[in-house]
Amino acid sequence: xxxxxxxxxxxICKSGTSVKIECxxxxxxxxxxxxxxxxxxxxxxxxxxxxxxxxxxYEQGVEKDKFLINHAxxxxxxxxxxxxxxEDSSFYICSASxxxxxxxxxxxxxxxxxx
Amino acid sequence: xxKTTQPxxxxxxxxxxxxxxCNHSTISGNEYxxxxxxxxxxxxQYIIHGLKNNETNEMAxxxxxxxxxxxxxxxxxxxxxxxAVYYCIVRVARNFGNEKLTFGTGTRLTIIx
Numbered sequence: 001x002x003x004x005x006x007x008x009x010x011x012i013c014k015s016g017t018s019v020k021i022e023c024x025x026x027x028x029x030x031x032x033x034x035x036x037x038x039x040x041x042x043x044x045x046x047x048x049x050x051x052x053x054x055x056x057x058y059e060q061g062v063e064k065d066k067f068l069i070n071h072a073x074x075x076x077x078x079x080x081x082x083x084x085x086x087e088d089s090s091f092y093i094c095s096a097s098x099x100x101x102x103x104x105x106x107x108x109x110x111x112x113x114x115x
Numbered sequence: 116x117x118k119t120t121q122p123x124x125x126x127x128x129x130x131x132x133x134x135x136x137c138n139h140s141t142i143s144g145n146e147y148x149x150x151x152x153x154x155x156x157x158x159x160q161y162i163i164h165g166l167k168n169n170e171t172n173e174m175a176x177x178x179x180x181x182x183x184x185x186x187x188x189x190x191x192x193x194x195x196x197x198x199a200v201y202y203c204i205v206r207v208a209r210n211f212g213n214e215k216l217t218f219g220t221g222t223r224l225t226i227i228x
Contacts, residue, residue, distance in 0.1 A: 002161075034215070043202075044159065044218040093158045095216075103149075104216060106158035 003027050004096050006107035013084055014115055021079045021110045023094030029074035030096035034104060035067070038091040050077055084114045119203045124223040133190040135222050137203030140184040147206045148179060149216065150188045152199040152224075159202065159218075162188065198226045 003026040013019050023033060032051050036044040048064075050056035050071040058064045068080040077096075081088055091111050095104040120138040127133040139148060147166050151159040163170055163177045165186070170177040176189040190197055202221040206214055 004158075006158075036218075043220055044153075046215050046217070049215065091156075095158075103161055103164065105161055106151075109156070109158045111156075 002103075002105040004030075004094065004105050004107040006092075006094055006110050008110060009108065010111040010113075012113045012115065015085050016083055019081045019084055019112060021081075021092055021094075021112075023077045023079070023096065023107055025075050025096040025105075028096075028098060030077075030098065031074065032097050032102075033071055033077040034095045034097075035069060035077075035079050036093045036095070038093060038109075044093060047079075081112065084112070086114045088112065089114045118217075119205055119219055121201075121203055121219065121222045123220065124225070126225050126227055127190075127193045128227050129195060130192055133193040133197065133224060133226070135188040135190075135201050135203075135224065136185065137187070138185045139203070139205050142183050142205050144183075148177070148183075148186050149204045149206055150175070150177065151202045151204065151216075151218075152197075153202070153221070154196075154199045160199075162201075164206075193224075193226045195226050195228065197224065199224060 005024045007022045034049050035047045038044045046059050047062045048056045048058045050069050052071050052074050056069040071077040091109050093109040095106040097104045147164050149164040150162040153159045163175050165177045179186045200221040200223050202218050204216050
């Protein structure tokens, strides 16, 4: 149980394009989903927290207009990197939980390379 | 926010027990200790968590000291597949009720054949 998937697993795009990453909870309903990113040789950094049906809460320093998060259902959240640039190249990881106080289960991650 | 301190790296022989320490001396009474691990280029994997009692599951055991200022994750019979970065995290409660996980640098555990 508690399986989280992400799609795509990796993506290469040109600078200036937008990229959408999907995060799905496969065997449970996730009222809360989290988005992290991880640069090489660094730890995970939380970008935003989203609750189903409401606006995401972004961490300090994360641009909400650049990283659009939609959590329209209890099993799906999407992260859209708008007008991606090479500095956005990173490993993006989502996690899901039954609620904010529950254990978070992580997806396998999406590696984004912006050329 | 309670912070954690872990050794940057450890080695363990295959088949032996791996004991990973974590200090969290500023932990609050209602904060849990969580352990995750991240194998190279994958998302973190949940291992175990606890509040004040020792916990055991199919993956590991968690020993929390009586004063809750430190804990030890025990992998009873380490295999090569246990090579990973292990994160000890104290779950933080924010003012408006949402809780987040703050990842430190973790311990890079290498299992030696």
